[in-house]
Amino acid sequence: MFEQRIEQHFIDSADLKYQAAQPLSKPISAAAQAMLDCVTNGGKVLACGNGGSAAYAQHFAAEFVGRFERERPELGAIALTTDTSILTAIANDYDYKVVFSKQVRALGQAGDVLLAISTSGDSPNVMAAIEAAHERDMTVVALTGKGGGKMNALLRETDVHICVPHERTARIQEVHLLTLHCICDCVDHQLLGEQENKA
Ligand SMILES: O=C(CO)[C@@H](O)[C@H](O)[C@H](O)[C@H](O)COP(=O)(O)O
Numbered sequence: 001m002f003e004q005r006i007e008q009h010f011i012d013s014a015d016l017k018y019q020a021a022q023p024l025s026k027p028i029s030a031a032a033q034a035m036l037d038c039v040t041n042g043g044k045v046l047a048c049g050n051g052g053s054a055a056y057a058q059h060f061a062a063e064f065v066g067r068f069e070r071e072r073p074e075l076g077a078i079a080l081t082t083d084t085s086i087l088t089a090i091a092n093d094y095d096y097k098v099v100f101s102k103q104v105r106a107l108g109q110a111g112d113v114l115l116a117i118s119t120s121g122d123s124p125n126v127m128a129a130i131e132a133a134h135e136r137d138m139t140v141v142a143l144t145g146k147g148g149g150k151m152n153a154l155l156r157e158t159d160v161h162i163c164v165p166h167e168r169t170a171r172i173q174e175v176h177l178l179t180l181h182c183i184c185d186c187v188d189h190q191l192l193g194e195q196e197n198k199a
């Protein structure tokens, strides 16, 4: 019944991944290097986003703090999307726009990295988090799509912008997840060396 629609989703997702592999490999590599520099100097990654991107912030933090594919020392990462008391208090007492930026000001230190995830590049609370990260002398790794939206104007030369060349939210998110797994793999590879071939 739905088979044709479903097959089209698979084809469209695979097509975008083929097209984006070459242009995104450079910024993804730069993001991995920025995070390596951060964690090897005792820093941490603060991650934020809304909806599906909030889930990705948590997914990424789990792979840094826990593990990705191989055993390695724990790496510092905190998703700013998980503490409902903090989120509800800030949204209730101030504005939803500042739910992440206040946490960045509270927890962020020079040398830390902000992982800012927004498919549109326009979410006000993620934009405010980027401004707060700059105040704290943090590097920003931004994952966006749709041309990068308003975040283009906020990001600095020293930041890393990974902008998925597509307009559809679901497709962009699919590449964002692949991107996060690439970053984890590059970090593990740098820390642990070549993976042993398993028979
Ligand atoms: O996962 C999805 C849609 O696929 C949604 O939950 C989506 O993440 C939400 O609508 C977000 O609020 C969109 O925000 P953004 O990606 O534009 O920053």
Ligand SMILES: [Zn+2]
Residues within 6 Å of the ligand: 052, 170, 173
């Ligand atoms: Zn989704």
